[in-house]
Amino acid sequence: MNEIKTKKQLPSKEERHKLFGSVEPGPRTKPEEKSKMPDLQNTKKDFLFELDAVGVQNVKHPIVVPSTLNPKEQSTIGNFYFASTISQDSKGTNMSRFTEQLNVYHANGFKVDIKTLKQFVKELQGRLKQKDAELSVEFPWFFEREAPYTGKSGMNHAEAWIKVNYHHENGYDVKVGLKGKITTLCPCSKEISEYSAHNQRGNVIIEVTLDPDYDETNIDWKEVLLEATESNASARIHPVLKRPDEKMVTEQAYENPRFVEDMVRLVSSDLYELDFVKQFHVKCVNEESIHLHDAIASITYDKRKEK
Numbered sequence: 441m442n443e444i445k446t447k448k449q450l451p452s453k454e455e456r457h458k459l460f461g462s463v464e465p466g467p468r469t470k471p472e473e474k475s476k477m478p479d480l481q482n483t484k485k486d487f488l489f490e491l492d493a494v495g496v497q498n499v500k501h502p503i504v505v506p507s508t509l510n511p512k513e514q515s516t517i518g519n520f521y522f523a524s525t526i527s528q529d530s531k532g533t534n535m536s537r538f539t540e541q542l543n544v545y546h547a548n549g550f551k552v553d554i555k556t557l558k559q560f561v562k563e564l565q566g567r568l569k570q571k572d573a574e575l576s577v578e579f580p581w582f583f584e585r586e587a588p589y590t591g592k593s594g595m596n597h598a599e600a601w602i603k604v605n606y607h608h609e610n611g612y613d614v615k616v617g618l619k620g621k622i623t624t625l626c627p628c629s630k631e632i633s634e635y636s637a638h639n640q641r642g643n644v645i646i647e648v649t650l651d652p653d654y655d656e657t658n659i660d661w662k663e664v665l666l667e668a669t670e671s672n673a674s675a676r677i678h679p680v681l682k683r684p685d686e687k688m689v690t691e692q693a694y695e696n697p698r699f700v701e702d703m704v705r706l707v708s709s710d711l712y713e714l715d716f717v718k719q720f721h722v723k724c725v726n727e728e729s730i731h732l733h734d735a736i737a738s739i740t741y742d743k744r745k746e747k
């Protein structure tokens with residue numbers, strides 16, 4: 441026997457909102473025109489302390505990333521931080537101006553190269569009417585990777601970031617960074633064991649200060665930092681491996697054992713030799729396969745302080 445279904449008769453949307461607590465607007469007494477509104481953040485008084493930074497963070501926005509590896513240009517999502525210092529006599533910043541400027545750049549297709557970001561930060565300093573401004577942007581950077589024997593390719597990615605600071609008297613400070621993943625095979629395990637050696641996935645985190653004359657039209661820092669990471673590892677990580685490839689990377693790792701300390705020293709040596717790198721920080725975090733904890737090592741070095 442067929443059941444007879446009766447359709448619910450819902451109240452109108454307005455009635456439904458009232459049912460769940462919406463009320464009529466109250467009397468309006470405060471100005472609605474911008475020029476008549478108090479501007480609290482622009483109050484001038486002695487506010488006791490200068491601020492190191494005031495701004496916005498965790499701003500997600502579409503960006504275009506140029507690359508020397510394939511794909512040569514990729515659309516992705518950047519996570520931005522924008523800030524400036526403010527003086528003791530200013531109550532607050534004009535927060536709308538950070539995202540207002542972001543939208544101006546979006547209208548032209550926001551390409552996150554060093555030249556564009558430097559221009560962005562200088563304009564932001566002017567827009568905020570402060571003596572400095574800074575931004576950082578983090579994004580996943582994709583690159584094509586071929587298997588070592590069969591040449592089968594797929595996409596790998598690393599976390600990349602750029603930090604730009606501009607001061608109206610001191611100029612720019614630009615830092616770039618990359619977190620890449622590698623295989624490391626334990627030298628101690630190889631030495632003491634009758635067979636095999638434990639290995640792990642290592643994370644190499646690099647941040648470098650760029651030389652003011654760094655020319656991104658000649659060198660892509662992302663590719664260089666990735667190569668410094670991967671070329672010093674026990675083996676590279678691949679998206680696609682067939683059996684002949686797997687045999688190659690397994691044997692290569694066994695032939696190139698690395699402690700976490702070896703990794704940071706070898707990567708630092710490569711960075712030391714690069715003219716466009718003035719200062720660097722290298723950290724390696726190995727997700728140990730024979731422990732629940734990670735092994736870590738790091739180096740910070742400033743070439744500008746050398747005698």
Ligand SMILES: Nc1nc2c(ncn2[C@@H]2O[C@H](COP(=O)(O)OP(=O)(O)OP(=O)(O)O)[C@@H](O)[C@H]2O)c(=O)[nH]1
Nearest residue numbers: 474479481482494531532533534535536537538540
């Ligand atoms: N300074 C400051 N603003 C905040 C904060 N949190 C939110 N805001 C918001 O920032 C917005 C105002 O931005 P402003 O840039 O000062 O706006 P405006 O004065 O209309 O903009 P201009 O014409 O550029 O000066 C308001 O919506 C504030 O509520 C905060 O902690 N500090």
